[in-house]
Amino acid sequence: MSPNLDPADDIVAYNRAAWDSLVRKNDRWTLPVSSEEIQRARNDDWRIFLVPEKPIPREWFPDFRASSIKVLCLAGSGGQQAPILAAAGASVTVFDNSPAQLAQDQLVADREGLAIDLAQGDMADLSIFENDSFDLIVHPCSNCFVPNVLPVWKEAARVMKPGANLISGIVNPIVYLFDDQLMDKGEFKVCHKIPYSDLTSLSSEQRQARFDDDQPFCFGHTLEDQVGGQIDAGLAITGLFEACWSEWPISEYIPTSIVTKATKLN
Numbered sequence: 001m002s003p004n005l006d007p008a009d010d011i012v013a014y015n016r017a018a019w020d021s022l023v024r025k026n027d028r029w030t031l032p033v034s035s036e037e038i039q040r041a042r043n044d045d046w047r048i049f050l051v052p053e054k055p056i057p058r059e060w061f062p063d064f065r066a067s068s069i070k071v072l073c074l075a076g077s078g079g080q081q082a083p084i085l086a087a088a089g090a091s092v093t094v095f096d097n098s099p100a101q102l103a104q105d106q107l108v109a110d111r112e113g114l115a116i117d118l119a120q121g122d123m124a125d126l127s128i129f130e131n132d133s134f135d136l137i138v139h140p141c142s143n144c145f146v147p148n149v150l151p152v153w154k155e156a157a158r159v160m161k162p163g164a165n166l167i168s169g170i171v172n173p174i175v176y177l178f179d180d181q182l183m184d185k186g187e188f189k190v191c192h193k194i195p196y197s198d199l200t201s202l203s204s205e206q207r208q209a210r211f212d213d214d215q216p217f218c219f220g221h222t223l224e225d226q227v228g229g230q231i232d233a234g235l236a237i238t239g240l241f242e243a244c245w246s247e248w249p250i251s252e253y254i255p256t257s258i259v260t261k262a263t264k265l266n
């Protein structure tokens, strides 16, 4: 990572470069879907994940074939959800901080002849979109990369049409409580507080290691900010499920992610 990029000075710029680097390293969250998956989606056989290991129930989605549905994939590029939803018949815009992640969606769009609008920016500022623009927002587990989630919910609610849904993947903050290295060995030693921030909670060696490896910096938000924040933004929680990610040892004891469906009140 460039020595000029200090995550403490500009977390959005730092995490943009970190995600661009993850694309170059073929990180799993940057790998586009296959042509076979797109073909299945064209035949109405599709599913998307916003958290690992449990897909979003199909009944949470409108019928993309019955009418024109405008979908925003919020902080959701990488060539996964956006092309599947476009192939399923939705009119899709994908918004993300990382040009390299957005390029993965463009790659699938070009390869498959799909129309997907791309926009680059910070999820806390959706000012490029008008009020009441979208019928649906899908937001994969990505607000763990911003220090404050409340502006994200406010902006999402603003750009949703009345009655629109916001489906969000959320990291259960419990995963940030424990010492990382011990947790990898199956030992759970509480050593951090929630809200959690990589900026303030890591030792200087851990910070340097993350920086040297071009890893994004993460944040663990309270459930009050994650769920209450959506309600305060004018949304009603109309669906919720939990899921595990078996790569995280704590998921043997408690689900490590939460998915919410929130509906914009009229």
Ligand SMILES: C[S@@+](CC[C@H](N)C(=O)[O-])C[C@H]1O[C@@H](n2cnc3c(N)ncnc32)[C@H](O)[C@@H]1O
Pocket: 012, 015, 016, 019, 029, 049, 050, 074, 075, 076, 077, 078, 079, 080, 081, 095, 096, 097, 098, 101, 121, 122, 123, 124, 140, 141, 142, 145, 146
């Ligand atoms: C785990 S990936 C999620 C996308 C992926 N399609 C998936 O299924 O999980 C996290 C995404 O959040 C994006 N991101 C991180 N910080 C962001 C910010 N401040 N604003 C917008 N996007 C951001 C990253 O560039 C990355 O594409």
